[in-house]
Amino acid sequence: MQIAVYGLGRFGSFWASLLSQSFKVKAYSRNPDRLTPEGVERVGLEELMDAHVVFLCNAISSMEQVLPEIAPLLKPGTLVVDTCSVKVYPMEMMKKYLPQTVDILGTHPMFGPDSGKNGVKGLPVVMCKERISDEDYILWKDHFRRIGLAVQEMTAHEHDKEAAYTQGITHFIGRTLDEMNLHPSSMATAGYEALQNIVKQTCNDPWQLFLDLQKYNPYTSSMRKDLHKGIEKMLGTFDSIESVGDLNG
Known part of the structure:
Protein backbone atom coordinates (compact mmCIF):
# COMPACT_ATOMS: atom_id res chain seq x y z
CA MET A 1 0.00 0.00 0.00
CA THR A 155 -17.43 11.82 16.91
CA ALA A 156 -15.75 15.07 15.88
CA HIS A 157 -17.84 17.06 18.36
CA GLU A 158 -17.09 14.64 21.20
CA HIS A 159 -13.39 15.02 20.43
CA ASP A 160 -13.38 18.81 20.32
CA LYS A 161 -15.42 19.18 23.49
CA GLU A 162 -13.00 16.94 25.40
CA ALA A 163 -9.85 18.33 23.75
CA ALA A 164 -10.79 21.90 24.67
CA TYR A 165 -10.40 20.96 28.34
CA THR A 166 -7.33 18.77 27.88
CA GLN A 167 -5.09 19.88 25.02
CA GLY A 168 -6.56 23.37 24.62
CA ILE A 169 -6.17 24.35 28.26
CA THR A 170 -2.69 22.79 28.45
CA HIS A 171 -1.42 24.92 25.57
CA PHE A 172 -3.15 28.01 26.97
CA ILE A 173 -1.59 27.54 30.41
CA GLY A 174 1.81 26.74 28.90
CA ARG A 175 1.86 29.90 26.79
CA THR A 176 0.61 31.97 29.73
CA LEU A 177 3.32 30.65 32.04
CA ASP A 178 5.90 31.32 29.32
CA GLU A 179 4.92 35.01 29.43
CA MET A 180 5.93 34.98 33.12
CA ASN A 181 9.52 34.00 32.20
CA LEU A 182 9.73 31.20 34.76
CA HIS A 183 13.30 30.00 35.27
CA PRO A 184 14.91 26.84 36.67
CA SER A 185 15.64 26.90 40.39
CA SER A 186 17.70 24.79 42.77
CA MET A 187 14.69 25.07 45.11
CA ALA A 188 12.23 23.78 42.51
CA THR A 189 9.57 21.39 43.75
CA ALA A 190 8.32 18.52 41.62
CA GLY A 191 5.19 20.58 40.91
CA TYR A 192 7.22 23.56 39.71
CA GLU A 193 9.31 21.32 37.45
CA ALA A 194 6.08 19.87 36.04
CA LEU A 195 4.93 23.40 35.19
CA GLN A 196 8.23 24.09 33.45
CA ASN A 197 7.83 20.89 31.46
CA ILE A 198 4.40 22.08 30.32
CA VAL A 199 5.96 25.34 29.13
CA LYS A 200 8.74 23.50 27.32
CA GLN A 201 6.45 21.01 25.62
CA THR A 202 3.78 23.49 24.49
CA CYS A 203 6.22 26.19 23.39
CA ASN A 204 8.18 23.69 21.29
CA ASP A 205 5.14 23.52 19.03
CA PRO A 206 4.60 26.26 16.42
CA TRP A 207 2.79 29.41 17.51
CA GLN A 208 0.35 28.74 14.66
CA LEU A 209 -0.74 25.49 16.34
CA PHE A 210 -1.58 27.37 19.53
CA LEU A 211 -3.63 29.94 17.61
CA ASP A 212 -5.41 27.25 15.60
CA LEU A 213 -6.28 25.23 18.70
CA GLN A 214 -7.94 28.28 20.21
CA LYS A 215 -9.63 29.51 17.01
CA TYR A 216 -10.87 26.37 15.27
CA ASN A 217 -12.12 24.32 18.21
CA PRO A 218 -15.72 25.47 18.81
CA TYR A 219 -15.44 24.60 22.51
CA THR A 220 -12.25 26.44 23.51
CA SER A 221 -14.13 29.71 24.00
CA SER A 222 -16.08 28.09 26.85
CA MET A 223 -12.84 26.68 28.25
CA ARG A 224 -11.22 30.12 28.33
CA LYS A 225 -14.29 31.60 30.01
CA ASP A 226 -14.25 28.86 32.66
CA LEU A 227 -10.52 29.39 33.20
CA HIS A 228 -11.02 33.13 33.55
CA LYS A 229 -13.84 32.59 36.05
CA GLY A 230 -11.65 30.24 38.06
CA ILE A 231 -8.77 32.72 38.22
CA GLU A 232 -11.11 35.57 39.13
CA LYS A 233 -12.66 33.46 41.88
CA MET A 234 -9.27 32.62 43.39
CA LEU A 235 -8.12 36.24 43.22
CA GLY A 236 -11.39 37.33 44.77
CA THR A 237 -10.98 34.82 47.58
CA PHE A 238 -7.49 36.10 48.29
CA ASP A 239 -8.65 39.73 48.20
CA SER A 240 -11.50 39.02 50.63
CA ILE A 241 -9.14 37.31 53.08
CA GLU A 242 -6.59 40.11 52.77
CA SER A 243 -9.22 42.77 53.46
CA VAL A 244 -9.97 41.19 56.85
CA GLY A 245 -6.44 41.82 58.03
CA ASP A 246 -3.56 39.56 58.98
CA LEU A 247 -3.62 36.40 56.85
CA ASN A 248 -2.20 34.49 59.80
CA GLY A 249 -5.16 35.43 61.96
Whole structure:
Protein backbone atom coordinates (compact mmCIF):
# COMPACT_ATOMS: atom_id res chain seq x y z
CA MET A 1 0.00 0.00 0.00
CA GLN A 2 1.36 3.40 -1.03
CA ILE A 3 1.06 6.05 1.68
CA ALA A 4 1.40 9.80 1.13
CA VAL A 5 2.07 12.53 3.68
CA TYR A 6 1.25 16.13 2.77
CA GLY A 7 3.29 18.49 4.94
CA LEU A 8 6.72 18.04 6.50
CA GLY A 9 6.60 20.33 9.50
CA ARG A 10 7.54 19.03 12.96
CA PHE A 11 4.60 16.65 13.16
CA GLY A 12 4.46 15.75 9.47
CA SER A 13 8.10 14.67 9.45
CA PHE A 14 7.57 12.65 12.62
CA TRP A 15 4.40 11.01 11.27
CA ALA A 16 5.98 10.19 7.89
CA SER A 17 8.93 8.59 9.66
CA LEU A 18 6.61 6.53 11.87
CA LEU A 19 4.52 5.34 8.91
CA SER A 20 7.66 4.44 6.95
CA GLN A 21 8.36 1.68 9.46
CA SER A 22 5.32 -0.19 8.09
CA PHE A 23 4.65 1.22 4.61
CA LYS A 24 6.28 2.75 1.56
CA VAL A 25 5.85 6.47 2.18
CA LYS A 26 6.07 9.45 -0.15
CA ALA A 27 5.94 13.01 1.13
CA TYR A 28 5.46 16.53 -0.15
CA SER A 29 6.06 19.96 1.34
CA ARG A 30 5.41 23.39 -0.10
CA ASN A 31 8.54 24.51 1.74
CA PRO A 32 11.64 23.31 -0.18
CA ASP A 33 13.79 23.86 2.91
CA ARG A 34 11.99 21.15 4.89
CA LEU A 35 14.15 18.10 5.49
CA THR A 36 12.97 14.71 4.24
CA PRO A 37 12.93 11.99 6.94
CA GLU A 38 15.10 8.94 6.39
CA GLY A 39 13.20 6.18 4.63
CA VAL A 40 10.71 8.60 3.06
CA GLU A 41 10.68 9.58 -0.64
CA ARG A 42 10.22 13.27 -1.48
CA VAL A 43 7.96 13.80 -4.51
CA GLY A 44 5.97 16.49 -6.27
CA LEU A 45 2.32 17.14 -5.52
CA GLU A 46 0.85 15.31 -8.53
CA GLU A 47 2.87 12.17 -7.85
CA LEU A 48 1.88 12.35 -4.19
CA MET A 49 -1.79 12.17 -5.16
CA ASP A 50 -1.26 8.75 -6.80
CA ALA A 51 -1.10 7.15 -3.35
CA HIS A 52 -3.83 4.91 -1.96
CA VAL A 53 -3.95 6.87 1.30
CA VAL A 54 -3.10 10.56 1.79
CA PHE A 55 -2.40 11.85 5.30
CA LEU A 56 -2.81 15.61 5.67
CA CYS A 57 -0.27 17.04 8.12
CA ASN A 58 -0.72 20.71 7.28
CA ALA A 59 -1.76 23.48 9.65
CA ILE A 60 -5.44 23.60 10.59
CA SER A 61 -5.68 27.16 9.28
CA SER A 62 -4.45 26.11 5.83
CA MET A 63 -7.21 23.56 5.21
CA GLU A 64 -9.22 25.87 2.94
CA GLN A 65 -6.09 26.43 0.86
CA VAL A 66 -4.84 22.84 0.73
CA LEU A 67 -8.08 20.96 0.05
CA PRO A 68 -9.09 22.83 -3.15
CA GLU A 69 -5.48 22.39 -4.31
CA ILE A 70 -5.47 18.60 -3.99
CA ALA A 71 -9.14 17.86 -4.78
CA PRO A 72 -8.81 17.72 -8.60
CA LEU A 73 -5.68 15.56 -8.33
CA LEU A 74 -7.15 12.80 -6.15
CA LYS A 75 -8.02 9.46 -7.73
CA PRO A 76 -11.43 7.84 -7.05
CA GLY A 77 -11.23 5.54 -4.04
CA THR A 78 -8.36 7.42 -2.41
CA LEU A 79 -8.61 7.68 1.37
CA VAL A 80 -7.81 11.14 2.74
CA VAL A 81 -6.95 11.23 6.44
CA ASP A 82 -6.48 14.45 8.37
CA THR A 83 -4.33 14.56 11.50
CA CYS A 84 -5.47 17.90 12.89
CA SER A 85 -5.66 18.65 16.61
CA VAL A 86 -9.29 19.72 16.19
CA LYS A 87 -11.83 17.61 14.36
CA VAL A 88 -15.11 19.41 13.60
CA TYR A 89 -13.59 22.09 11.35
CA PRO A 90 -11.23 19.99 9.18
CA MET A 91 -13.82 17.25 8.69
CA GLU A 92 -16.40 19.79 7.58
CA MET A 93 -13.85 21.25 5.18
CA MET A 94 -13.00 17.82 3.74
CA LYS A 95 -16.68 17.10 3.12
CA LYS A 96 -17.04 20.53 1.51
CA TYR A 97 -14.05 20.45 -0.84
CA LEU A 98 -13.24 16.79 -1.59
CA PRO A 99 -15.17 14.89 -4.29
CA GLN A 100 -17.70 12.23 -3.30
CA THR A 101 -15.49 9.61 -4.96
CA VAL A 102 -12.88 10.13 -2.22
CA ASP A 103 -13.09 8.52 1.22
CA ILE A 104 -12.58 10.54 4.42
CA LEU A 105 -11.26 9.64 7.87
CA GLY A 106 -10.60 12.00 10.76
CA THR A 107 -7.75 11.22 13.14
CA HIS A 108 -5.88 13.00 15.90
CA PRO A 109 -2.63 11.39 17.01
CA MET A 110 -2.49 12.97 20.47
CA PHE A 111 1.29 13.07 20.58
CA GLY A 112 4.16 14.47 18.58
CA PRO A 113 7.94 14.52 18.22
CA ASP A 114 8.45 15.34 21.90
CA SER A 115 6.04 12.93 23.57
CA GLY A 116 6.74 10.21 21.00
CA LYS A 117 10.53 10.47 20.86
CA ASN A 118 10.97 7.29 22.92
CA GLY A 119 8.24 5.35 21.14
CA VAL A 120 4.49 5.59 20.73
CA LYS A 121 3.37 2.55 22.72
CA GLY A 122 0.38 3.43 24.87
CA LEU A 123 -0.08 6.89 23.35
CA PRO A 124 -3.63 7.81 22.27
CA VAL A 125 -4.92 8.31 18.76
CA VAL A 126 -8.50 9.43 18.13
CA MET A 127 -10.43 8.11 15.13
CA CYS A 128 -13.57 9.82 13.81
CA LYS A 129 -15.30 7.66 11.20
CA GLU A 130 -16.79 9.70 8.36
CA ARG A 131 -16.92 8.52 4.74
CA ILE A 132 -15.00 5.27 4.72
CA SER A 133 -15.70 1.57 4.22
CA ASP A 134 -15.83 -0.65 7.29
CA GLU A 135 -12.97 -2.68 5.81
CA ASP A 136 -10.61 0.30 5.48
CA TYR A 137 -11.63 1.71 8.85
CA ILE A 138 -10.84 -1.59 10.59
CA LEU A 139 -7.58 -1.85 8.64
CA TRP A 140 -6.31 1.45 10.08
CA LYS A 141 -7.69 0.80 13.54
CA ASP A 142 -5.85 -2.52 13.59
CA HIS A 143 -2.67 -0.90 12.30
CA PHE A 144 -2.69 1.78 14.98
CA ARG A 145 -3.21 -0.86 17.65
CA ARG A 146 -0.50 -3.05 16.15
CA ILE A 147 2.10 -0.30 16.57
CA GLY A 148 1.02 0.17 20.17
CA LEU A 149 -1.34 3.14 19.98
CA ALA A 150 -4.39 3.36 22.23
CA VAL A 151 -7.28 3.89 19.80
CA GLN A 152 -10.18 6.04 20.96
CA GLU A 153 -13.27 6.21 18.74
CA MET A 154 -15.63 9.17 18.92
CA THR A 155 -17.43 11.82 16.91
CA ALA A 156 -15.75 15.07 15.88
CA HIS A 157 -17.84 17.06 18.36
CA GLU A 158 -17.09 14.64 21.20
CA HIS A 159 -13.39 15.02 20.43
CA ASP A 160 -13.38 18.81 20.32
CA LYS A 161 -15.42 19.18 23.49
CA GLU A 162 -13.00 16.94 25.40
CA ALA A 163 -9.85 18.33 23.75
CA ALA A 164 -10.79 21.90 24.67
CA TYR A 165 -10.40 20.96 28.34
CA THR A 166 -7.33 18.77 27.88
CA GLN A 167 -5.09 19.88 25.02
CA GLY A 168 -6.56 23.37 24.62
CA ILE A 169 -6.17 24.35 28.26
CA THR A 170 -2.69 22.79 28.45
CA HIS A 171 -1.42 24.92 25.57
CA PHE A 172 -3.15 28.01 26.97
CA ILE A 173 -1.59 27.54 30.41
CA GLY A 174 1.81 26.74 28.90
CA ARG A 175 1.86 29.90 26.79
CA THR A 176 0.61 31.97 29.73
CA LEU A 177 3.32 30.65 32.04
CA ASP A 178 5.90 31.32 29.32
CA GLU A 179 4.92 35.01 29.43
CA MET A 180 5.93 34.98 33.12
CA ASN A 181 9.52 34.00 32.20
CA LEU A 182 9.73 31.20 34.76
CA HIS A 183 13.30 30.00 35.27
CA PRO A 184 14.91 26.84 36.67
CA SER A 185 15.64 26.90 40.39
CA SER A 186 17.70 24.79 42.77
CA MET A 187 14.69 25.07 45.11
CA ALA A 188 12.23 23.78 42.51
CA THR A 189 9.57 21.39 43.75
CA ALA A 190 8.32 18.52 41.62
CA GLY A 191 5.19 20.58 40.91
CA TYR A 192 7.22 23.56 39.71
CA GLU A 193 9.31 21.32 37.45
CA ALA A 194 6.08 19.87 36.04
CA LEU A 195 4.93 23.40 35.19
CA GLN A 196 8.23 24.09 33.45
CA ASN A 197 7.83 20.89 31.46
CA ILE A 198 4.40 22.08 30.32
CA VAL A 199 5.96 25.34 29.13
CA LYS A 200 8.74 23.50 27.32
CA GLN A 201 6.45 21.01 25.62
CA THR A 202 3.78 23.49 24.49
CA CYS A 203 6.22 26.19 23.39
CA ASN A 204 8.18 23.69 21.29
CA ASP A 205 5.14 23.52 19.03
CA PRO A 206 4.60 26.26 16.42
CA TRP A 207 2.79 29.41 17.51
CA GLN A 208 0.35 28.74 14.66
CA LEU A 209 -0.74 25.49 16.34
CA PHE A 210 -1.58 27.37 19.53
CA LEU A 211 -3.63 29.94 17.61
CA ASP A 212 -5.41 27.25 15.60
CA LEU A 213 -6.28 25.23 18.70
CA GLN A 214 -7.94 28.28 20.21
CA LYS A 215 -9.63 29.51 17.01
CA TYR A 216 -10.87 26.37 15.27
CA ASN A 217 -12.12 24.32 18.21
CA PRO A 218 -15.72 25.47 18.81
CA TYR A 219 -15.44 24.60 22.51
CA THR A 220 -12.25 26.44 23.51
CA SER A 221 -14.13 29.71 24.00
CA SER A 222 -16.08 28.09 26.85
CA MET A 223 -12.84 26.68 28.25
CA ARG A 224 -11.22 30.12 28.33
CA LYS A 225 -14.29 31.60 30.01
CA ASP A 226 -14.25 28.86 32.66
CA LEU A 227 -10.52 29.39 33.20
CA HIS A 228 -11.02 33.13 33.55
CA LYS A 229 -13.84 32.59 36.05
CA GLY A 230 -11.65 30.24 38.06
CA ILE A 231 -8.77 32.72 38.22
CA GLU A 232 -11.11 35.57 39.13
CA LYS A 233 -12.66 33.46 41.88
CA MET A 234 -9.27 32.62 43.39
CA LEU A 235 -8.12 36.24 43.22
CA GLY A 236 -11.39 37.33 44.77
CA THR A 237 -10.98 34.82 47.58
CA PHE A 238 -7.49 36.10 48.29
CA ASP A 239 -8.65 39.73 48.20
CA SER A 240 -11.50 39.02 50.63
CA ILE A 241 -9.14 37.31 53.08
CA GLU A 242 -6.59 40.11 52.77
CA SER A 243 -9.22 42.77 53.46
CA VAL A 244 -9.97 41.19 56.85
CA GLY A 245 -6.44 41.82 58.03
CA ASP A 246 -3.56 39.56 58.98
CA LEU A 247 -3.62 36.40 56.85
CA ASN A 248 -2.20 34.49 59.80
CA GLY A 249 -5.16 35.43 61.96
